[in-house]
Amino acid sequence: MIEHQEGKANFRANLSGKDKGPGKIKGVFYNPSMKFSRDLNVEFAKKLDFGGLFLDGMAASGIRGIRLALECNFNVEFCDTSKLAIDAIKDNLILNNLKSQVFHADVQDIVKQRKYDWIDIDPFGTPAPYLDAVIENIKDGGILGVAATDTAVLCGAKPSICFKRYGSYSMKRVAAKEVGIRILLGRIQTLARKHDKSIEPLLSYSEGHHLRVFLKIIEKKDISLKWLNYEMEVLNTESTDSAGPLWMEKIIQLNLVPENCDGRLGKFFDILRKEADGPPGLFDINDMARDAEIGQTPKKLKIIECIMNEGFFASGSVFSPLGIKTNAPHDVRIKATKFAQSL
Numbered sequence: 266m267i268e269h270q271e272g273k274a275n276f277r278a279n280l281s282g283k284d285k286g287p288g289k290i291k292g293v294f295y296n297p298s299m300k301f302s303r304d305l306n307v308e309f310a311k312k313l314d315f316g317g318l319f320l321d322g323m324a325a326s327g328i329r330g331i332r333l334a335l336e337c338n339f340n341v342e343f344c345d346t347s348k349l350a351i352d353a354i355k356d357n358l359i360l361n362n363l364k365s366q367v368f369h370a371d372v373q374d375i376v377k378q379r380k381y382d383w384i385d386i387d388p389f390g391t392p393a394p395y396l397d398a399v400i401e402n403i404k405d406g407g408i409l410g411v412a413a414t415d416t417a418v419l420c421g422a423k424p425s426i427c428f429k430r431y432g433s434y435s436m437k438r439v440a441a442k443e444v445g446i447r448i449l450l451g452r453i454q455t456l457a458r459k460h461d462k463s464i465e466p467l468l469s470y471s472e473g474h475h476l477r478v479f480l481k482i483i484e485k486k487d488i489s490l491k492w493l494n495y496e497m498e499v500l501n502t503e504s505t506d507s508a509g510p511l512w513m514e515k516i517i518q519l520n521l522v523p524e525n526c527d528g529r530l531g532k533f534f535d536i537l538r539k540e541a542d543g544p545p546g547l548f549d550i551n552d553m554a555r556d557a558e559i560g561q562t563p564k565k566l567k568i569i570e571c572i573m574n575e576g577f578f579a580s581g582s583v584f585s586p587l588g589i590k591t592n593a594p595h596d597v598r599i600k601a602t603k604f605a606q607s608l
């Protein structure tokens with residue numbers, strides 16, 4: 266195992282990620298390209314001022330939980346089914362002068378035995394099999410962090426598997442990833458409801474090959490899942506060419522998006538902040554230019570500015586570099602796109 270440094274942590278793990286994907290390595294998984302996700306987790310955790318017990322439920326090297334302990338003063342416990350991972354976590358705790366409980370177990374069993382205020386589920390691929398046990402057993406008011414890397418399934422490439430796995434139909438094209446998030450949240454809400462609970466999403470995003478949601482488990486609320494069509498219209502019932510059932514309420518809470526961060530993370534949070542209060546779905550700027558019958562697609566920021574000047578909501582989105590989130594009707598979108606080209 267190689268020694269690495271990330272945030273305030275020093276630790277040992279086998280490298281994974283590009284060309285060394287999860288299926289190809291033996292040993293303990295550490296994917297440096299997921300540093301962004303952990304940096305984001307740390308900044309988000311600071312924003313919440315959390316004081317409870319956190320479970321790094323699929324910990325691998327333990328890097329996520331170790332960073333939360335070092336950088337946010339979290340009280341963290343660790344769990345993994347891999348014996349190699351457990352040994353690595355124990356070594357890495359010593360390396361970072363931390364003491365903690367480490368469980369060589371299935372996260373679904375640990376959550377039945379111990380009560381947590383925040384549980385993180387970070388599997389290889391789909392989180393679907395683990396959701397029910399975690400939702401049933403987390404403390405009331407607890408926070409759940411869930412990552413999904415079955416992105417192709419959630420985002421339109423394998424609709425029948427998506428339906429089988431999550432009970433929803435996905436969407437292709439520019440809104441695919443946002444819809445993927447809404448499918449995941451819809452599934453979590455359906456399971457929460459089964460246990461007389463509900464969810465309140467705190468922060469949701471996609472980055473690279475993964476989707477991630479942070480949400481609170483709250484008391485049961487009557488919230489209906491809905492459908493979204495390719496015109497980005499919200500429908501109460503299924504119709505042809507619609508994705509759903511989906512979580513159609515808020516997916517990002519504006520006041521929980523971290524501020525004053527530098528670099529790529531700071532820019533990412535700026536986009537999340539701008540889109541937080543927007544309507545569901547995204548329009549593709551190239552489609553907008555085609556509908557406006559103009560040759561070249563204007564710059565996205567110019568189109569956004571022109572839509573806002575017409576008095577409507579408009580923003581970019583972390584879910585697609587080509588997407589605009591807006592409540593402007595078709596004619597306003599066309600007018601704004603034409604005007605943007607003339608600027």
Ligand SMILES: C[S@@+](CC[C@H](N)C(=O)[O-])C[C@H]1O[C@@H](n2cnc3c(N)ncnc32)[C@H](O)[C@@H]1O
Binds near residue numbers: 323329345346388
């Ligand atoms: C993607 S890695 C986790 C990465 C880690 N959270 C990080 O940030 O580097 C997934 C880990 O989940 C573990 N795992 C798989 N199924 C599990 C289960 N049912 N319960 C607990 N751990 C599990 C694997 O052994 C692996 O170490």
